[in-house]
Amino acid sequence: MMSNQTVSATHFSELKRKIEQRQARVAVIGLGYVGLPLALLYSEQGFPITGFDIDERKVSTLNAGGSYIFRITAPEIQRARHQGLTATSDYEQLEKMDAVIICVPTPLNEYHEPDLSYITGTAESIAPHLQPGQLIILESTTYPGTTEEVLVPILEKQNKRGLKASRGGENDEDSFFVAFSPEREDPGNQTVARRDIPKVVGGMDEKASTLASALYSAIFNRTVPVSSPAAAEMTKLLENIYRCVNIALVNELKLLCLRMGLDIWEVIEAASTKPFGFHPFYPGPGLGGHCIPVDPFYLSWKAKQWDFHTRFIELAGEINTNMPYHVLESVGRALNRHKKAVNGSKVLVLGVAYKKDIDDLRESPALTIIELLQKEGAQVSYNDPYFPEVGRGRKYDLQMKCAPLDNLAQYDCVLIVTDHSDYDYEQIVRESNLVVDTRKATRGIQSDKIVHC
Numbered sequence: 001m002m003s004n005q006t007v008s009a010t011h012f013s014e015l016k017r018k019i020e021q022r023q024a025r026v027a028v029i030g031l032g033y034v035g036l037p038l039a040l041l042y043s044e045q046g047f048p049i050t051g052f053d054i055d056e057r058k059v060s061t062l063n064a065g066g067s068y069i070f071r072i073t074a075p076e077i078q079r080a081r082h083q084g085l086t087a088t089s090d091y092e093q094l095e096k097m098d099a100v101i102i103c104v105p106t107p108l109n110e111y112h113e114p115d116l117s118y119i120t121g122t123a124e125s126i127a128p129h130l131q132p133g134q135l136i137i138l139e140s141t142t143y144p145g146t147t148e149e150v151l152v153p154i155l156e157k158q159n160k161r162g163l164k165a166s167r168g169g170e171n172d173e174d175s176f177f178v179a180f181s182p183e184r185e186d187p188g189n190q191t192v193a194r195r196d197i198p199k200v201v202g203g204m205d206e207k208a209s210t211l212a213s214a215l216y217s218a219i220f221n222r223t224v225p226v227s228s229p230a231a232a233e234m235t236k237l238l239e240n241i242y243r244c245v246n247i248a249l250v251n252e253l254k255l256l257c258l259r260m261g262l263d264i265w266e267v268i269e270a271a272s273t274k275p276f277g278f279h280p281f282y283p284g285p286g287l288g289g290h291c292i293p294v295d296p297f298y299l300s301w302k303a304k305q306w307d308f309h310t311r312f313i314e315l316a317g318e319i320n321t322n323m324p325y326h327v328l329e330s331v332g333r334a335l336n337r338h339k340k341a342v343n344g345s346k347v348l349v350l351g352v353a354y355k356k357d358i359d360d361l362r363e364s365p366a367l368t369i370i371e372l373l374q375k376e377g378a379q380v381s382y383n384d385p386y387f388p389e390v391g392r393g394r395k396y397d398l399q400m401k402c403a404p405l406d407n408l409a410q411y412d413c414v415l416i417v418t419d420h421s422d423y424d425y426e427q428i429v430r431e432s433n434l435v436v437d438t439r440k441a442t443r444g445i446q447s448d449k450i451v452h453c
């Protein structure tokens, strides 16, 4: 009979061997903006991949060789299907998997507090099917402590065999391995290949770290091990808070520059020539996306448990949240110059995605700006090559259709909210009566129709 120690060595070394030989069966749970590209990367490297999602529409689209994410083409899905990629919503299939990577959403609830229901829901679905020796990795952005305080207790309590997370003991015959590894992708960024973004990995013990690093080494050029899941969770939050705070800083300085008659963009460009100690951030109409407006509040919420107030986060939140209101005021002032009021004016919003050249609307400041303009009585239309229509989301219900760009003279104001590369800004300025530009998209174009804000 094998000793416990031999069995434990078998779980760890067997999975390591399978990973190194690209035989490990990898499950990706949550096939959204993060999970689907991840599944495709593993598929390209020859791993047998199964994607899990509760959204049946996504599952059937993928299985039919189609895509629902703009920058992922149907032929890419078909190639992966050919390599063996399948999608399912049947959690029973997890029993056959060696490694499970969780990429489910982590939004805020209506009180601006972390909504971990997707993580707990996923953990509850995994637990009954958990197998000894499986590697479970959480990638969803969250506060430090989530993996060990929320995910692991559910997996441990609700699995049928009494399996425990491996915590550094020799004997892990009845164990599974757990790590946290944040997703650090920058959607739409063409300058850095995904495999060149180093992957931070924090395992609950040495074995989990080693296995998770081995798994990610197959698709990333470099992995960066840290001492714990909480350190990896905090790393991701530091990165996003750094962005959020610095964007708030330039947004505030932009408001000052506007008052002083200075061009913040010119100032940032000049400051960027300093070869050290300065990293440029750019102002805009407000924060958007699933990360920067949301993630910092995961930390400020958690900090309260430690009687700690994260003042930078609160201040940055206040400044950034105010930006759409600044845009509204600027449109009002610009129309005023033409002896018009917001009430009754026709306004075309250019770009509703939260940033240029992507098909993601989440937390987009354009949605708030449209609602604010409508509240003031403006007749608002929008154009965005990535969105033929904007229906209903978690916090909005606009029911609008993309307006064509062929008769810009009909609008009292064209408001550039998202500076997609597809737009011909010279033509837009030429054909419009008034252009309010929140992104400096019209740089280099001389016209008194343009108002920067």
Ligand SMILES: NC(=O)c1ccc[n+]([C@@H]2O[C@H](COP(=O)([O-])OP(=O)(O)OC[C@H]3O[C@@H](n4cnc5c(N)ncnc54)[C@H](O)[C@@H]3O)[C@@H](O)[C@H]2O)c1
Pocket: 029, 030, 031, 032, 033, 034, 035, 052, 053, 054, 055, 058, 103, 104, 105, 106, 118, 121, 122, 125, 139, 140, 141, 142, 183, 184, 185, 186, 187, 290, 291
């Ligand atoms: N999108 C980004 O650029 C980005 C970048 C870095 C980190 N993140 C983080 O990654 C995580 C995922 O983000 P995303 O943008 O991919 O979200 P997403 O909404 O695009 O995708 C999440 C997917 O999970 C599915 N899902 C929800 N609950 C499920 C469950 N119980 N079982 C199976 N599937 C389930 C949803 O149907 C959806 O398809 C979040 O924590 C986010 O903060 C996102």
